[in-house]
Amino acid sequence: MMRLAILTSGGDSPGTNAAIEAVVRHARQEGAEVLGIRHGFAGLAAGDLSPLTVSDVDGIGARGGTVLGTSRDRTVGEAEGRERIATTLRRERIDGLVLLGGDGSIRHGGRSLNDMGVACVAIPCTIDNDVPETDRSLGFDTACNRAIALADGIRDTAQALPGRMFVLETLGGQTGHIALAVAETVYADLVLLPEFPLDLDYGAARMAAAVASRGYALAVASEGAGDVHAMTAYLAEAAGHRARLTTIGHAQRGGPPSYLDRRLAAEFGALAVERLLAGETGLMTACSGYHVHTVDLGWVAAGQKSPDAAAYRRLNGMEVAD
Numbered sequence: 001m002m003r004l005a006i007l008t009s010g011g012d013s014p015g016t017n018a019a020i021e022a023v024v025r026h027a028r029q030e031g032a033e034v035l036g037i038r039h040g041f042a043g044l045a046a047g048d049l050s051p052l053t054v055s056d057v058d059g060i061g062a063r064g065g066t067v068l069g070t071s072r073d074r075t076v077g078e079a080e081g082r083e084r085i086a087t088t089l090r091r092e093r094i095d096g097l098v099l100l101g102g103d104g105s106i107r108h109g110g111r112s113l114n115d116m117g118v119a120c121v122a123i124p125c126t127i128d129n130d131v132p133e134t135d136r137s138l139g140f141d142t143a144c145n146r147a148i149a150l151a152d153g154i155r156d157t158a159q160a161l162p163g164r165m166f167v168l169e170t171l172g173g174q175t176g177h178i179a180l181a182v183a184e185t186v187y188a189d190l191v192l193l194p195e196f197p198l199d200l201d202y203g204a205a206r207m208a209a210a211v212a213s214r215g216y217a218l219a220v221a222s223e224g225a226g227d228v229h230a231m232t233a234y235l236a237e238a239a240g241h242r243a244r245l246t247t248i249g250h251a252q253r254g255g256p257p258s259y260l261d262r263r264l265a266a267e268f269g270a271l272a273v274e275r276l277l278a279g280e281t282g283l284m285t286a287c288s289g290y291h292v293h294t295v296d297l298g299w300v301a302a303g304q305k306s307p308d309a310a311a312y313r314r315l316n317g318m319e320v321a322d
């Protein structure tokens, strides 16, 4: 019987548990065993793993976080850590590993496992949606929905009591995928992203114009775009209107996954198991639109994923080259 193991590395995301459930269900259906590794690569090096049955994972897909626990650690990047990982994999007779993680975990962890000759298929799990070669990573849709719900709430009060400006800060680390997607969806007046520096006087003029035309202005800022308190104060001063700041923080990363994330997790999980059972390795599950497939981990490691510059410029009222 083939023995697979599964681990979560880096920041958790809604949909990670759904992927774990899918991997276990699909593997068991195909007659393979699955061991769950606790707390990422550190747990793998420490031999902290145990079998997962279908009843262990029944219904976990509905919950945010990860039942396996995760960690941000360098174990797999260090020679001593890799030796301990190899020892665990040998001792437990693991034939293949499913790696759930974000850009850093897949880029570096996936490559290290490949170099060690460990059969591995990765599943992109991060709200940041910054993993190259896939349109979506698990958690992005849910995280966007949470921020969109808050923006909709802000709009209700903004329309009721005109004359104010609002800034909504999203998570996203040093990337702006979430903020841009949210800003486009709610027709924000301004979006501030780490990838593209924005002249705040230009931003303030846009916000002031929005207050004049629709009674309020809404900016969406990714957390990596700068000190959001200072930026909000500057916009208020320069535009001459009161500005209110809402920061979502980690509430954006938890909670139940959306239908789209659960559905994608189910497909990614089943596909990862299929590939490993077929003896394939060095892959990541990915989607193009709604089509699910796998890509080479080497392409992911070599790739970069930036927010759409044209969409950014259009939203901010800047000229877009043809």
Ligand code: F6P
Pocket: 010, 011, 012, 102, 126, 127, 128, 171, 172, 173, 174, 223, 253
């Ligand atoms: O996992 C990605 C992410 O949620 C980013 O959006 C955010 O900046 C970061 O993790 C927060 O990390 P931590 O939970 O370690 O504070």
